[in-house]
Amino acid sequence: MDVTASSLSPRRKTRQIAVGKVLVGGDAPISVQSMTTTKTADVEGTLAQIYALAAEGADIVRCTCNEVAAAEGLAQIVPRSPVPIVADIHFHVEMALAALEAGVQGLRLNPGNLRKPEEIKLVASEARDRGVPIRIGVNAGSLHPDIYERFGGATPEALVESARIELAYFEEVGFSDVKISVKASSVATMIAAYRLASETFDHPLHLGVTEAGPLPGGLLKGTAGIATLLAEGIGDTFRYSLTADPVEEARAGRQLLEALGLRERKGLDLIACPSCGRAEVDVIKVANEAQTALAALNLPIQVAVMGCVVNGPGEARHADLGIAAGKKRGHLFIKGEIVRVVKEEDMVEALVEEAKKIAAEGVEARLAARDLGAAAEAEADRALLLDSRGADANHSNERIAQIRRRTEQ
Numbered sequence: 001m002d003v004t005a006s007s008l009s010p011r012r013k014t015r016q017i018a019v020g021k022v023l024v025g026g027d028a029p030i031s032v033q034s035m036t037t038t039k040t041a042d043v044e045g046t047l048a049q050i051y052a053l054a055a056e057g058a059d060i061v062r063c064t065c066n067e068v069a070a071a072e073g074l075a076q077i078v079p080r081s082p083v084p085i086v087a088d089i090h091f092h093v094e095m096a097l098a099a100l101e102a103g104v105q106g107l108r109l110n111p112g113n114l115r116k117p118e119e120i121k122l123v124a125s126e127a128r129d130r131g132v133p134i135r136i137g138v139n140a141g142s143l144h145p146d147i148y149e150r151f152g153g154a155t156p157e158a159l160v161e162s163a164r165i166e167l168a169y170f171e172e173v174g175f176s177d178v179k180i181s182v183k184a185s186s187v188a189t190m191i192a193a194y195r196l197a198s199e200t201f202d203h204p205l206h207l208g209v210t211e212a213g214p215l216p217g218g219l220l221k222g223t224a225g226i227a228t229l230l231a232e233g234i235g236d237t238f239r240y241s242l243t244a245d246p247v248e249e250a251r252a253g254r255q256l257l258e259a260l261g262l263r264e265r266k267g268l269d270l271i272a273c274p275s276c277g278r279a280e281v282d283v284i285k286v287a288n289e290a291q292t293a294l295a296a297l298n299l300p301i302q303v304a305v306m307g308c309v310v311n312g313p314g315e316a317r318h319a320d321l322g323i324a325a326g327k328k329r330g331h332l333f334i335k336g337e338i339v340r341v342v343k344e345e346d347m348v349e350a351l352v353e354e355a356k357k358i359a360a361e362g363v364e365a366r367l368a369a370r371d372l373g374a375a376a377e378a379e380a381d382r383a384l385l386l387d388s389r390g391a392d393a394n395h396s397n398e399r400i401a402q403i404r405r406r407t408e409q
């Protein structure tokens with residue numbers, strides 16, 4: 001775990017449950033979830049999507065179970081899925097029972113949809129007997145009308161109360177293998193609801209901003225809510241709810257955890273400067289080309305693309321590998337140390353080649369194999385650039401003299 005994770009608030013202690021082979025809560029890694037958009041009865045189509053989601057970082061995948069054909073599909077999907085499958089039950093108790101018969105590793109019940117206490121308790125009893133956990137998935141948009149009325153709306157308190165009532169039914173039948181979500185499409189409501197939930201329950205919490213919408217706004221809303229809570233130590237698993245290919249949800253989830261230092265990097269992390277007037281190259285173009293070329297290598301490496309040699313290598317010295325542009329050349333650096341100077345048109349190729357060598361030989365070996373003249377060459381380019389655009393490009397001395405003349409008057 002890197003230093004960024006230890007800079008966050010300590011994780012709140014929760015119970016641990018097992019969704020198939022994936023542990024959720026306690027000290028288990030925070031898991032990423034997503035949901036298929038195929039008809040669950042379409043077994044091959046659904047499995048193809050589940051595999052795509054798992055490849056992008058989903059640890060758990062949810063499928064809808066809205067009809068008998070969907071439950072029958074689940075019976076065939078579950079044994080072939082690379083990740084545990086959770087069935088989403090909408091309004092019918094029969095579908096919950098059918099999904100359990102299909103062998104799913106988890107259920108999601110919405111207290112606003114399945115409302116009869118005897119039905120809730122029946123599902124909880126069956127899940128208890130089979131050792132299958134349930135998510136109490138409260139949603140501000142489908143809150144039980146009685147609670148909505150009592151609280152005067154879908155307030156954070158109302159969402160948590162809905163979960164508490166459902167949990168009490170479960171506890172009546174001795175079932176506590178539960179995780180809880182209190183989602184809302186309002187980021188502020190969702191954050192407040194989860195804060196309250198984490199004070200109220202010690203069950204694992206599943207985070208999410210519901211109906212966040214299409215990219216890029218949906219991603220921003222999801223991140224605003226989920227990342228805020230994770231940074232406070234709240235949350236054990238989460239899903240981005242995007243109006244997009246669900247692969248985007250899985251990818252974003254994984255990237256968020258890696259960015260927060262909560263999961264180890266599995267793939268490329270390409271960082272790049274935002275570019276500015278000092279840039280010696282089209283940073284956006286080079287960064288995009290590097291992203292495409294390096295992503296194909298599938299290596300857990302952080303690579304920097306920096307627009308100028310004046311600030312680039314220093315600002316990105318934490319990156320495993322990077323390149324900075326200057327004087328029609330690229331300064332290739334490893335951990336901030338210049339190792340080679342290449343032609344501008346060879347920058348991306350040089351990054352790809354060096355990334356492969358770092359993966360094969362390690363950082364130390366590649367630093368030892370540096371081109372010994374590179375640092376001096378790079379320093380000369382840097383000095384030239386500083387001279388032409390640097391400290392006195394603003395005619396500082398003349399300006400200072402003018403300021404002094406004015407302030408002396």
Ligand code: SF4
Nearest residue numbers: 273275276279307308
């Ligand atoms: S690295 Fe250079 S080009 Fe990029 S933002 Fe910083 S100063 Fe500007």
